[in-house]
Amino acid sequence: MRRGPMGGPMGGGVGMPAEKAVSFGRSAKRLVGRLRPERSRVIAVIALGVVSVLLSVVGPALLGLGTNLIIVGVYGSDDLGGAVGDGPGIDVPALQMLLGAVLLVYVLSSVFSWLQSYVLNGVTQRTVYRLREEVQAKLNRLPLTYFDRVQRGEVLSRVTNDIDNISQSLQQTMSQLLTSLLTVIGVIVMMVVISPVLALVALITIPLTLVITAVIAKRSQPLFAAQWRHTGELNGQIEETFTGHALVKVFGRQREVEARFRAKNDELFAASFGAQFVSGIIMPAIMFVGNLVYVAIAVVGGLLVTSSALTIGGVQAFIQYSRQFTQPLSQLGSMANLLQSGVASAERVFELMDAREQSPDPSPSLTPAASTGRLVFEGVSFRYDQERPLIDDLSLVAEPGQTVAIVGPTGAGKTTLVNLMMRFYELDGGRITLDGVDIAAMARDDLRSRMGMVLQDTWLFGGTIRENIAYGRPDASEEEIIAAARATYVDRFVHSLPEGYDTVLDDDGGNVSAGEKQLLTIARAxxxxxSVLILDEATSSVDTRTEVLVQHAMAALRRDRTSFVIAHRLSTIRDADLILVMEDGRIVEQGAHDALLAAGGAYARLYEAQFAAPVGEA
Incomplete structure (x- = not known):
């Protein structure tokens, strides 16, 4: 049951289950696996990153050598052992050459870093492009039951917000993650070369950083999952509320809608604030540890210089390396929240990708030899809920050219019967044949191309009236479009519009009346x-006079095709060749209008309820 803006049975239901624990490792591994088609470019990104980091790591060592040149020139020794002026003087040409080398190293490092970002941007965008394509294809393969239980807003949030968040997370973390890891490795090597003792002091940072990150990330990951779950639910609530905005106004339920919005918005705020706050602690904590280590390096380095175990240039280079070492560790900490957020979104998208699909079309599929529109139900059984039977052992025959009307109280299974014909749902038992071929053995596209359907709820898209009619057959000529419009009396009101058939409709057809929208959908069908025409309360929004005209048009257009008409107004189906009366998923009566009235059964009771009661009240 779908719930509406006020919690009634009209809007979106509860979203997909998202309360289970987040499997960060499995989802992250699966997300990285999406990069497999970009293997060669990823290798190029790694190579460019290695070169860029190597060049940037060499810089401090060269600057340390430059410092030693100055110290030797001034003091005569690189450990301050002499007095000022005892040195032979600064070797300016050598110093200039060294500084030139430093400049070249940093310029080349920046160039390679830019190239890495450029290639990585392409990798990320192509990966997300493929993901969007796969999600779109997946949506087309999902059965109608999936959309019965998941809010449209929730699906939209996964397709838009979550995929955008994945793109942003990949873009911002992949390059920094690679560069930071390579920098840490390169800096460790250089520190060990310069001073193993100071290197041990600096390496204390790594286990502390890993422990801090792991402890905080464990607490923040469920909050990120909740953040994106609440985002999807809030989107669903907003989409539902504004779709039924007029209804909310009519019943004066703005306060309740606002209260529901505030409650959900508060939940989203709490989850988002908690996720960002907790994950945001990582970087300051790592920086604090880095500063402590920096002080320790300065103290121990000074002692080593005084004992002539290390040069001034070596200490200077090491201090630069210590900063260069703690910076990528801090970046890794700051990336943790982005990475967790991206993986949380990826898990939601993967849940959609893993949803159970409709059964594939048979291969090879069968095609009826002739398209006459003969439909036969043989012992059909179906239920939405396995615990609650809806249709059991239903059999009927609709001959070519017949008009079959289906009537009965709400919930009797009338629309379900039509949905089964279209294979929107699969049968639990029995079979349905079209022109002698089991519809389960036909390709869905082939089956549905032989059926035209007009629903009670009209659907139009943003485009011209001509395009909306032609949606039923894109290759139709202008003459055929006009002929269909005239046959369904669309042509009458189109000529009253300024742009005629070129009038652009809103995506919900808001600039034409409800009756005119319904006429457009009939023209499209x-x-x-x-060969089979299905009309599910197709004239419910048409005025009485237009309904009479449309009924005449339908009579002519139904002449060579089998028609199923679901109707609550029994006056519209008096001329039907066969009337099926359904109750609780069963056909309790069938026959022509006059015969059913004479029988005095369920149909007669429905008829009297519609026509006798108003007369009695008068």
Missing amino acids: FLARP
Whole structure:
């Protein structure tokens, strides 16, 4: 049951289960696996990163050599052992050459870093592009039951917000993650070369950083999962509320809607604030540890210089390396929240990708030899909930050219019967044949191309009236479009519009009336030339006079095709060849209008309820 803006049975239901514990490692591994088609470019990114980091790591060592040149020139020794002026003087040409080498090293490092970012940007965008394509294809393969239980806003949030967050996370973390790791490795090597003792002092940072990051990330990951879950639920609530905005106004339920919004918004705020706050502690904590280590290096380095165990240039280079060492560790900490957020979004997208699909079309599929529109139900059984039977052992035959009307109280299974014909749902038992071929053995596209359907709820897209009619058959000529419009009386009101058939409709058809929208959908179905025509309360929004005209048009257009008409107004189906009366998923009566009235059964009771009661009240 879908819930509406006020919690009633009209809007979106509860989203996909998201309360289970987040599997960070498995989802992160799966996300990285999406990069497999970009292997060669990823290798190029790594190579460019290695070169860039190597060049940047060499810089402090060269600057240390330059410092030693100055110290030797002034003091005559690189450990301050002499007096000022005892040195032979600064070797300016050598110092200039060294500084030139430093400049070249940093310029080349920046160039390679830029190239790495450029290639990585392409890798990320192509990966996300493929992911969007796969998600779109997945949506087309999902059964109708999936959308029955998941809010549209929740699906939209996964397709848009979550994929955008994955893109942002990959873009911002991959380059920094690679560069930071390579920098840490390169700096450790250089520190060990300069002074193993100071290197041991600096390496204390690594286990402390790993422990801090792991402890904080463990607490923040569930908060990120909750953040994106609440984002999807809030999107679903907003989409639902504004779709039914007029209804909310009519019943004066703005306060309740606002209260629900505030409650969900508070939940999103709490989860988002908690996730960002907890994960945000990582970087300051790592920086604090880095500063402590920096002080320790300065003290121990000074002692080593005084004992002539290390040169001034060596200490200077090491201090630079210590900063260069703690900076990528801090970056890794700051990236933890981005990475966790991206993986949380990836898990939500993967849940969609892993959702159970509709059964594949048979291969090879069967095609009816002739398209006459003969439909046969043989012992059909179906239920939405396995514990609650809906249709059991239903059998009927609809001959070519017949008009079959289906009537009955709400919930009797009328629309379900039509959905089974279209294979929106799969049968639990029995079979349905079209022109002698089991519809389960046909490709869905082939089956649905032989059926035209007009629903009670109209659907139009943003485009011209001509394009909306032609949606039923894109290759239709202008003459065929006009003919379909005239047959369904669309042509009458189109000529009253300033742009005629070129009038652009809103995506919900808001600039035409409800009756005119319904006429447009009828014209679309007629243009498709189906062998089976399904009308589910197709004239419910049409005024009485127009309904009479449309009924005449339908009579002519139904002449060569089998038609199923679901109707609550029994006056519209008096001329049907066969009337099926359904109750609780079973056909309790069938026959022509007059015969059913004479029988005095369920149909007669429905008829009297519609026509006798108003007369009695008068």
